[in-house]
Amino acid sequence: MDEGAFILIIERISCNRLRKDGGKIMTKELPTKYDPKTTEENWYAYWLDGRYFEATGDKKKKPYTIVIPPPNVTGKLHLGHAWDTTLQDMLTRMKRMQGYDVLWLPGMDHAGIATQAQVESQLRDEGLSRYDLGREKFLEKSWEWKEEYADHIRRQWAKLGLGLDYSRERFTLDEGLSRAVREVFIKLYKKGLIYRGEYIINWDPKTKTALSDIEVIHKDIDGAFYHMKYPLKDGSGHIEVATTRPETMLGDTAVAVHPEDERYKHLIGKTVLLPIVNREIKIVADDYVDMDFGSGAVKITPAHDPNDFEIGNRHNLERILVMNEDGSMNDNAGPYKGMDRFDCRKKIVEDLQEQGVLFKIEDHVHSVGHSERSGAVVEPYLSTQWFVKMKPLAEQAINLQKSDGKVNFVPARFEKTYLRWIENIHDWCISRQLWWGHRIPAWYHKETGDIHVGHEAPKDEENWEQDEDVLDTWFSSALWPFSTMGWPDEDAEDYKRYYPTDVLVTGYDIIYFWVARMIFQGIEFTDQRPFKDVLIHGLVRDSEGRKMSKSLGNGVDPMEVIDKYGADALRYFLVTGSAPGHDLRFYWERVEAAWNFANKIWNASRFALMNMEDLTYDEINLDGEMQLADKWILTRLNETVEAVTTLSEKYEFGEVGNKLYHFIWDDVCDWYIEMAKLTLYGEDENAKQMTRSVLAYVLERTMCLLHPFMPFITEEIWQHLPHEGDSITVASWPEKQENWHEPETINEMKLIQEVIRSIRNLRAEMNVAPSKPIAMNMKPASEQTELILKKNEAYIQRFCNTSELTISLAAKPEEKSVTQVISGAEIYLPLEELINIEEEIQRLNKEYDRLTKEVERVQKKLANEGFVKKAPAKVVDEEREKERDYIEKRKLVEQRIEELKQ
């Protein structure tokens, strides 16, 4: 691998050494705002220095492998890459913490056409072409270019915080991978699955290379339908044909009609005189022709149309190429020689009209193929190229999906997408008329024309010439999951240990180009799927839903986002921003929301650390007496741990994000920390110590859960918190702790929360400022509830801001009290001066009506025999409980109304 940029990162490690202190806290006080800039770079350097991302080969651990979809070495990473790699980073970080020997293998793709085009454009600026330099010099230039961009990409990976094993970085043109490419080519050739032949291929006249079918993008273009009359040689009339590409008529070598077509039967075998070039061509009969389309007669240009080519084969027609490789007309075009194909079209239309041959032009929208790379209109072109025979390979891939060893697509529907394509696949044109790429390992004998295919030239090299062309970049990408592991050396350590990989993460736009090809090559050469799962995500779009593109200028540079909000915020936004397999719109506000979340976490930790005193990891002790809030948050932590773990295994990161967000913001920050203040600011030293332990423990575990989403801030906080080990990247993944799991605390907490909420609500409704202390009188519905309320009255006092609080089964409201009925208790607030009895009665009447509606709804449900009989007992019981509760509450409200009325 290239060391350049990597060393830049490594260099910074030295200034970071003071952090290597065995995990002790260096500073206690955190600044009040989280600043990603000052922390992110240091931590990345620290991670590399600790070599936490390198696969260890540790036999005691199970391997877990992902290979990165290699980005084009010619470009910068965009938000799509950031999304794609963040998903992989999350998976590998989690697995590493779970104790797997993780290999996440980085690398880049040489991207033949794209890179060559860039280098050529640079040369053009210097007034040169690649031919001026020659092949060798041009490749030198390209390698320089590659080094520069590879550095750039590595720096971007670093900024994103990706835990890549750089010691195993690969490049598709590396010697090892090139050997794999040759090996595959040779083997397929020997098997007859690679062949060379003259066929109609997709030709890009701009970059002057052949393309495969999927590199052609079809766009609807407003064109025209040109109707022409070709005269019969015997002067007995003419035959009418139509075309969208009139310039191809110069290459016509027949006219075809359907053999059953009564209109033309008598003309079959006759000769037509092709206008302009005055070539004599035959009228042939062929089933391919659709009698109902157009005139029912088709001009045949075997050298410029795939269907015509087939017809030409069936009828032994001459193939006349009328264009050069750059899209200009050649010698066969007679008077049009040298003209560009589109200029020729204009001129030939004029000329034919003048001659009366072309008699009608109709507007016609038709789909025109464009080069995916250069944008040029693709010309169907007769040319000698190398092809992969796809049917046998596709069949193996299709069969694989019927076996237990199938590739699991996530979301599952993409398997259909994949199968549909592979079931209808055509042979794959793999030769490209470029210099930057894997040169085709075929030599042609200068005299005999024999073909030699092998790793090296034949011994009498001077008598042979190597094929000038290179292979489609995807031909090498298809081997990526195993060529990077040392294949074709099947005894290579990495290949044996890490192949097949566990999951491939990529966008749906690349299923055909890459995923499908990796699968059939994987089966053919390794006898198994190259990955167990394929996680498919969508595309990043702009805020209006448009694809980001250079031409629209609506692209957002992930580095700019990171500079503004930090990598953690960007990552969190990317992986929680959409449903699986769906596109994602980019919104700055949502990145900002993620940043706010990070800051919230920061400040919660800041609070904890300010109150942690010198608690060390060993001093964390959860075995003493606990408050409700402590037991509750530990239980909620357990629930969150379980949810996060199982949802992550299912790649449901959006849901994982929701769970963590809710747990951290609502449960930890809004409730637990607020409640912890009671003990932390109180006098009871034992309780304080317990709260510190719980807080430290919960935060430490929470940072671990969040680490895959937000690696930087979690490492920073984790290092400040009491912890064990040198880095959160290798900390243990949280597991459910049965000792501290008390589901009943959830309900107790719900009761306390309901009390607090209902008082806040009443205050707002009655315009009583939260800062104003009030007297509060509670009447529990049972002794059990009374116990819970009394045990937790400190919480109620604080959060309801009471001047006095009584909790008693015998409690009675003062005359002028506001009443609130909740499940399990009545609450009275004697707010004499604020109360108007009439208004209070009205308020309670509203409540009465609301409860009545609820009662009716539940009773309706319970009155349904089918429901009671067929619904699960648990569901029915829950409804009965609700009925009881609503009726009870309604009764209490009713009583209070009656009291007030007296």
Next chain:
RNA sequence: GACCCGUUAGCUCAGUUGGGAGAGCGCUACCUUGACAGGGUAGAGGUCGCAGGUUCAAGCCCUGCACGGGUCACCA
């Protein structure tokens, strides 16, 4: 033409084993409470595209339709 996806709060979107609708932003009112104003509290806002069906029960399953987006194929 075939297939896939979407249609849920003002906007953008979550909602996976079918059991009383959620988030972010925006909006309203109030709050400098000793982690956080990048914050807190309370609140408004939804016939979950339409029509059928299955089911005790449908945003979720099935069928059809409408609109929007996408993929592939055809296009002389």
